[in-house]
Amino acid sequence: MKLLILGGTRFLGRFLTETALQKGHEVTLFNRGKENPDLFPEAEKLIGDRNNNLTALEGRTWDAVIDTCGFVPWTVRESAELLAGAVGHYTFISSASVYNNLENPGIDENHSVNLLPPGKVEELEKEAAAPASYEYYGELKYLCEQEVKRAYPERNLIVRAGLIVGPYDYSDRFNYWVSRLAKGGKVLAPGRKSKKVQFIDVRDLAEWILRMVEENVAGTFNATGPESPLTMEQFLEECKAATGSDAELVWADEEFLLSNGVQYWSEMPLWIPDRENMDGFLAIDIGKALRNGLVFRPLSDTVRDTLEWESGRAAGDRKAGLDAEKEKAVLEKWKERAV
Structure with a gap:
C-alpha cells in the first residue's frame, strides 16, 4: 500500500x-x-x-x-x-x-x-x-x-x-506516575481509589489504525483503553509492581489536596476531582473499536517500556507532575492532619 x-x-x-x-x-x-x-x-x-x-x-x-x-x-x-x-x-x-x-x-x-x-x-x-x-x-x-x-x-x-501514552510521550502525564512510583518512598495519591482512568499505549493505537486503513474501514471510532475498567488504585499498584518499587501510596482526599494548592491533571495527572462532575471523560465507551479489532498489550509492558525511555531522558522540567519538594510538604501536612 x-x-x-x-x-x-x-x-x-x-x-x-x-x-x-x-x-x-x-x-x-x-x-x-x-x-x-x-x-x-x-x-x-x-x-x-x-x-x-x-x-x-x-x-x-x-x-x-x-x-x-x-x-x-x-x-x-x-x-x-x-x-x-x-x-x-x-x-x-x-x-x-x-x-x-x-x-x-x-x-x-x-x-x-x-x-x-x-x-x-x-x-x-x-x-x-x-x-x-x-x-x-x-x-x-x-x-x-x-x-x-x-x-x-x-x-x-x-x-x-483518548490519552495516548508510552515511549516518546512528551506530555509527561503517564510518565510522571511511572517514574514517581519507580523512585519509591511515600507517594501522594489523589482522591478516590476507585476513580476510573483511561489511556492507550501509542503502539497499540498505531497498530490498530494501520489495520483499519489496510481494511479500508470508514466511520468514527473512540479509541482509548484498556479493554476493562481500570481504577486509579489498580493503575498505581500496577506501576509499583511493574517497576519493582517499594513505594507506599498515601491517599489524600480531594478537598485536602485542592485546599493545599495541588492542581489536578497538571500536577496530579489522570486525576479529576469528583466536584468537577466529569466522570465520563475517563470512562469513554470503546465498544465499537473493540468490535473492530482493537487489542491491548499488558499494562506492565507499557509501564516498563515507558520507564526505560524516561530513564534515558535528560534531567529537567517536565510538563506534568508534582514537584518533589511540594509533594513532601503536602505529605507532611497530611500526616499532621491525621495526627
Whole structure:
C-alpha cells in the first residue's frame, strides 16, 4: 500500500510510520522537516507546511493518507480538498475532547459534541489562531472532522483518541506516575481509589489504525483503553509492581489536596476531582473499536517500556507532575492532619 502520513515523526506519527514500514508499506512523510528529520531514511520525505505550502503534494497519488497533525479546520480543509482526487482513504486523528456533557460514563460516538458559537471559527481563521492555548481544542477538532467528511463522504476514518501514552510521550502525564512510583518512598495519591482512568499505549493505537486503513474501514471510532475498567488504585499498584518499587501510596482526599494548592491533571495527572462532575471523560465507551479489532498489550509492558525511555531522558522540567519538594510538604501536612 502506498501510504501518505501528514506528520509522521513525533509520537503517534512516529509509531504509525514505524509500524507501516515494518509491514512493508511504501511510506511518504509530509512535514516541515524540523522534528526528528533523520528518522526513517527508508521513507520518502516531502518538505512543506500545511499552513501555507502544500506544493510537494500536488500531482501525486496514494492509496491512503493518515493526518496526525490537523488542529484547525481551515488547514485540514486545504489538505483534504487537495488530496480528494489523489488518495483513496483519509484517516483523521481527532480527540475525545470533542465531547461535552461529561457527567456520566459510557460516552459513545453519538454523544453530543462541543460547538463554537456562530462566527467564531471565521474570527479565529482571520486571526490565523491555532489552539495553542487549547481553549477551543475540542471544538476545532470536531470541525476538522467535518472538513474530512465533506471531502471524503464515504472514505473517511475518524479516530477520537483518548490519552495516548508510552515511549516518546512528551506530555509527561503517564510518565510522571511511572517514574514517581519507580523512585519509591511515600507517594501522594489523589482522591478516590476507585476513580476510573483511561489511556492507550501509542503502539497499540498505531497498530490498530494501520489495520483499519489496510481494511479500508470508514466511520468514527473512540479509541482509548484498556479493554476493562481500570481504577486509579489498580493503575498505581500496577506501576509499583511493574517497576519493582517499594513505594507506599498515601491517599489524600480531594478537598485536602485542592485546599493545599495541588492542581489536578497538571500536577496530579489522570486525576479529576469528583466536584468537577466529569466522570465520563475517563470512562469513554470503546465498544465499537473493540468490535473492530482493537487489542491491548499488558499494562506492565507499557509501564516498563515507558520507564526505560524516561530513564534515558535528560534531567529537567517536565510538563506534568508534582514537584518533589511540594509533594513532601503536602505529605507532611497530611500526616499532621491525621495526627
